[in-house]
Amino acid sequence: MKKFLFVLMLGFSMIAFGQKLENKVVEVGCGMCQYDLKTDKGCHMAINYGGKIYHVEGIDKKVFGDAHASDGYCMMKKQARVSGQIKGSKFHATRFAYLEKPVK
Template sequence: MKNIFVTLLFLSTAALSAQEKKEKPKTQIVEASCGQCQFGMKAKGCDLAVRINGKTYFVDGTTIDQHGDAHAEDGFCNTIHKAEVSGVIKNDRFKVTTFRLVEEKK
């Protein structure tokens, strides 16, 4: 019985250590826009996408409509914006944790 307890204690400690070592998604400035209208990605409709290191990814975790009118003059379908984001790329999609448009200086 004592061996079982020690083994369970060891396994739970190892699991906690592994969770602590997981890297938090880094915050970075990326280009954000409509994947279809501005980045030439293939899909139906208009969907939010980001360009990271020259590669485009559709975004999961927020939508194009949560950031204003996509079809307005300054909307995602007509303009590429800068955004401060954090998240991970998984299955060729960007799983966003945070997404904030960066106001561009004129």
């Protein structure tokens, strides 16, 4: 019974407080253009973590570069090293840096 309560409390804390990502390499791209998110009303950076897509919040859009340039995040998926916290459908980033090679 104690193990069950521990697992239940651990699961609740993950939902209530979100999941922290520290120095993780993830796939990134435009939620609308690259991940076909129909709820988007424009281009918005998103990450793919664990097979789920999360909007990126908390980072100035200038960090992402020109979305519609030939190598922009609307044109191709890339990899980035990120830190932050997943809360609901959003990733609240504290760190975001592209890696050199794009995702094929």
